[in-house]
Amino acid sequence: MRDVCEGFGAELREFNGEGDRVHLLIHYPPKIALSKLVNSLKGVSFRYLRAECTGRIKRTGTGSVFSTPSYFAGSCGGAPLSIVKDYIDNQKRPPA
Template identity: 60%
Template sequence: MQKSSDIRTGRHCVFMMHVHLVFVTKYRKKVFTKRLLMDTERYMRKVCADFESQLVEFNGEQDHVHLLVEYPPKVAVSKLVNSLKGVSSRMLRKEHFSWLKKFLWGCRLWSPSYFAGSCGGAPLQVIRAYIEQQNCPK
């Protein structure tokens, strides 16, 4: 059996798990510029690494972001989402407060809801292409 580079092994399991996440800004405020998206991606890559996960693809528009994350079975998606949103919000407010203050509602950057979709049914290339085609702000 040929081993795929996407398949990972744990102590007692072999896995290839991906989730497509979408986070929307509070009240769909058009917060993101290209620079803020780049910083958000950097923070989210670090959070994923802390969870032994990998941010495979990231992109967004002015009011939302898409992530394709590969993660191990021991990670609860809800805990990963909580950290991704919490850390990114804190760091963006810390570094870009003068820009963000006009968009924030009670210091909240993200809507409390999110989308999480399993990527087992569609080929990952299709999801990756969809995320790459987002209209990133200039």
């Protein structure tokens, strides 16, 4: 995730998540199209998961699709970064 962000000129500041989602705090310049950054992050992470979890991932009715194209992005302008970092840090870690 950090390498993908750096490739876009962005900085991954916090990473955490749950079994079926991740939470990222990314500082990125306004010239970056957020949809392109997210698409790249999802693509790289799913290729990694497919390689690591081959045979253990159940795909019910999704064919070759591993994830939905949806994502949520919110801005935290005005909120202290410490509060946002605490929120992300207190999420469960994704399974290894």
